[in-house]
Amino acid sequence: MNNLSQSLSASISEDAPNVLPKASAWNAELSLQFGRTARGSVLQRADHRGPLYVQKAFYPEGPDLAQVYLLHPPGGLVSGDRLEITVNTGADSHALLTTPGAGRVYRARPDRALQHQINTLNLSPGSSIEWLPLETILYPDACTRLDTRVNLADNAHFIGWEITSLGLPNRDLPFSDGSLSQTLQINRGERILLRERLQIDEQNRGLLQGSAGLRGKPVTGLMVAGPFDLAMDENTEHSIEPLIQQLRQHAQDCGALAAVSLTGEFLTIRYLGDQTDLAMQLFVRCWHEIRPELLGRAGCEPRIWAT
Amino acid sequence: MAAITTTDTALLRLMQLSSVSLPIGGYAFSQGLEYAIEAGWIKRSDQVAQWLEQQLLYSVAQTDLPILKRTMEAMAQQDHVALLRCNDLALACRETRELRLTDSAMGEAMNRLLVSLGLPQPLPTSGELSYVVLFGIAAQNWQIDYAVAALGFLWSWLENQVAAATKLVPLGQTQAQQLLVELQPLLPQAISRAASVEEDDIGNGLQGLAIASAGHETQYSRLFRS
Numbered sequence: 001m002n003n004l005s006q007s008l009s010a011s012i013s014e015d016a017p018n019v020l021p022k023a024s025a026w027n028a029e030l031s032l033q034f035g036r037t038a039r040g041s042v043l044q045r046a047d048h049r050g051p052l053y054v055q056k057a058f059y060p061e062g063p064d065l066a067q068v069y070l071l072h073p074p075g076g077l078v079s080g081d082r083l084e085i086t087v088n089t090g091a092d093s094h095a096l097l098t099t100p101g102a103g104r105v106y107r108a109r110p111d112r113a114l115q116h117q118i119n120t121l122n123l124s125p126g127s128s129i130e131w132l133p134l135e136t137i138l139y140p141d142a143c144t145r146l147d148t149r150v151n152l153a154d155n156a157h158f159i160g161w162e163i164t165s166l167g168l169p170n171r172d173l174p175f176s177d178g179s180l181s182q183t184l185q186i187n188r189g190e191r192i193l194l195r196e197r198l199q200i201d202e203q204n205r206g207l208l209q210g211s212a213g214l215r216g217k218p219v220t221g222l223m224v225a226g227p228f229d230l231a232m233d234e235n236t237e238h239s240i241e242p243l244i245q246q247l248r249q250h251a252q253d254c255g256a257l258a259a260v261s262l263t264g265e266f267l268t269i270r271y272l273g274d275q276t277d278l279a280m281q282l283f284v285r286c287w288h289e290i291r292p293e294l295l296g297r298a299g300c301e302p303r304i305w306a307t
Numbered sequence: 308m309a310a311i312t313t314t315d316t317a318l319l320r321l322m323q324l325s326s327v328s329l330p331i332g333g334y335a336f337s338q339g340l341e342y343a344i345e346a347g348w349i350k351r352s353d354q355v356a357q358w359l360e361q362q363l364l365y366s367v368a369q370t371d372l373p374i375l376k377r378t379m380e381a382m383a384q385q386d387h388v389a390l391l392r393c394n395d396l397a398l399a400c401r402e403t404r405e406l407r408l409t410d411s412a413m414g415e416a417m418n419r420l421l422v423s424l425g426l427p428q429p430l431p432t433s434g435e436l437s438y439v440v441l442f443g444i445a446a447q448n449w450q451i452d453y454a455v456a457a458l459g460f461l462w463s464w465l466e467n468q469v470a471a472a473t474k475l476v477p478l479g480q481t482q483a484q485q486l487l488v489e490l491q492p493l494l495p496q497a498i499s500r501a502a503s504v505e506e507d508d509i510g511n512g513l514q515g516l517a518i519a520s521a522g523h524e525t526q527y528s529r530l531f532r533s
Contacts, residue, residue: 212339213514261517
C-alpha cells in the first residue's frame, strides 16, 4: 500500500505538476468516542470520512483499556491532503492508540498546497489517552503542518510521543527544501500547560544543522507524560525523582543524544539521532517505567509493534 | 540621527530595566550553555556566537518577543485574561525544568521589584510568573514603546549570555566585547522576525539546546542555575 502511494506521489509531482484535479487531495476524518460502561472501556462510535478508519478495539490487558490501531491506507499525505483525527474519551475510560506503520508526508507538488494533519484528543475526567503512533517520515521538500492538541479535564492523564524523520536518512535524502510546522499543545480548561513546537522554513533552516538545533541529525523525538501531581513530591515516599533517574538511565543507554526533564507537571523525554527505531525503542522503555506510576498499569505492548 | 534629550525618561527607564544591575539574578542562568561547553560542543568564541545566534533567531525571536509584544498590548488594554494567557504560554513553551526555572525565578524577582517600586502588577502571584511577561508589564507601566522595550530585553539577554560564556569558555574581556559588537546587528533582525509570528506559531524548540539544558540538571560541577 505504501509503495502504491509512493509511486502515485512520484507520478503526481513529475508528470502533472499544475493541473491536478481537486479529487487528488484526500481529505479524511476520523472521530472516535470511547466510553466507560459495565463492560469496560468501549469504543462507542467511530465515524469516518475518506480513507481513515479503525477496525475494532483490542483488549489484551482486559476490558479496562481499549487498544486501537489507526489505519490510513494511502499511507501518507500528498499536497492538499488534510487528515483530521479526533478522539474523545468519556469519564473514566481508557484508550491506547497506535498505528501499524510509519506516517508519510510526501514531496510537495509545485503548488505547495499544505499537507496537514490535525489530531485532537479530548479527555473527560478520570480518563486517559496513550497516543503512541509510529514515526512520521517527512520526504524531502514536503510542506506540512502537524498539529496535535490535547485537551485535559481534571484528573485526566496523557502519554504521547512524536517521532519525526526529516528526510529519508536511509536513502541519504535530507529534508533539503521542506518546510514543517509541528505543534504539540496540552491544555486543561482554558489554561495552556505545555506547548512544544518545531518549525523549519526558509527563515530558520539553519536549525537543521545548528549546534543548538538538530545538529545535523535527521531524527527527532519527543515523549510527554503527565500531569504528575507534584504535591506528592513533598512526600519523599512518592517522589517522582526515582522515576526520573530510571528514565535518565534509559536515555543515557539509548545510543544517541537523549535527555529527560520535568517541565511543569509533565515529564519530557527527547531523542536526537539517526534512527527512528532507536527513538521508538527509547520511548517504549520509558513508557514501561512511566505507565505504572502515572496510570497504575503495567506496560502491555500492542501486538502490532512486534510485527 | 534623532535627538535624545536628557528628559527622555522612557529611555532612562529602559536602560534601568535592561541593566545587568537590575536585581533579578540574570547572571545566574546560562540556559544550557554551561553543559554545551562541558560537553565540548562549544570551545571557541565563534562557536559561542553561532550558539547564541541560533538561540536568538530561532527561539527568542519566535517565543519571547511575540509574547512580550502581546503582553504589552494586553497591559495597555488592561486585558487581564490575555495577560494570564501570555504568562501561561511563556511557561508552557519552556522545554526543560531549568529553562522554565530561568523564566520563573527571574519573573518572581521582577515581581518583587515591581511591587517595591509601587508599579501595578495584575497577575496573580500564587503561581509561577514569567520574566518575559513581567518585563512587558514593567515596560508598559513605564510607557516604553514595544520596539525599544524588545531591544532592551534582547540586550540584557545577550549581555548575560556573553557574560556566562566569558566565565565558562573562558573568553577574555576584549573577546567578550567583540562578541557583543558582532552579535548586536542580530537584535533588530530578531525583532523584525518576531513581528510576523502568529499566535498559534509562537514557540520554537531547539532540540540541541533543550538536551543540553536537561543534561545540565545532572552536571557534576556547575556554576550556573541553568
